[in-house]
Amino acid sequence: MPPSRQSAQQSQSLGPNLVSFTRGRRMGVDVGNARVGLALCDPDGILATPLKTLRRDLKKDSDRRVLRKLIEVHEVTEVFVGLPRTMKGGESPSTVMARDYAEQLAVELAAEDRLTPIWLIDERLTTVSAHRALHEAGVSSRDFKTMVDQVAAVNILQSALDTIKAGQQLAGYRVYPKGSLNSQDSTVYNDETENPNV
Template sequence: MPVQTLTRAPDLSDLSALAEIVTEHDAIEVIVGLPRHLRGGEGVSAKGARKYARRLKKLVPDVRVAMVDERLTSNQAHARLRASGIPEYEHRSVIDQVAAQIILEQALELERMSGRAPGEEIILETSEGANR
């Protein structure tokens, strides 16, 4: 379940805050959105998301961290907000929260339908271990 929306911070304080939330709630899994291009390729944003997920995994090594495709979730979030009667000009303040909720819903549905954990799990190489 979504707990809180954190804003990315240049000093990575958001990463520490996320690790604290994960620990505080005894989370067993964290889903990180993977921003792919419509044709499935990955660009700069995807590389940044992967780096973020690896850094998180180092902070919470016993928790499964997985990347889940987030293509079109912003469009779905806008549609959901419009359907809820929220004016377009108010979307900006909550669009990331709604998109994150959709990413999580899709991951849970995929797991329910397939019986497998969703997404691409982040596995640290020995040289990337939690103590580094």
């Protein structure tokens, strides 16, 4: 059984926002207006590292085509897309943008008969943390824009890995293609008291 299909079945069996750790590479995605930062972890899920920065293509969506190819090449078993909520847990235009991006990615992967699970998880302060880390590392302004998105993706992925390995629930939800049997579960749950399915 392909890793993505196996992982999809296990994720579904545990509920909308609780995942058991199985060996395999995971990917973190930080979606911005101009760029998309990507991060990848080792098969044992120990460390997230920067992978690549894609330039957004709002007309032809070539960035998502490249992303889908990278998911295939690296045999990614799960993808975690950052959901930039406000500090009070509300939504902003960036929240809508990230959600639309993740939903379209799920649709496109399903059209290719790939069941790689896509998750939207709370990414409050990850970009702020990425900026701080790069400033402290003395990164030049020339390299800053390219690296900050990758570092934000690293923070998203590492947070997800640490949460999963600790046996805790993700602050987020699984994204299913619209029209699928599970699409009605695409609701944000921040903790188990809010989640009627847990």
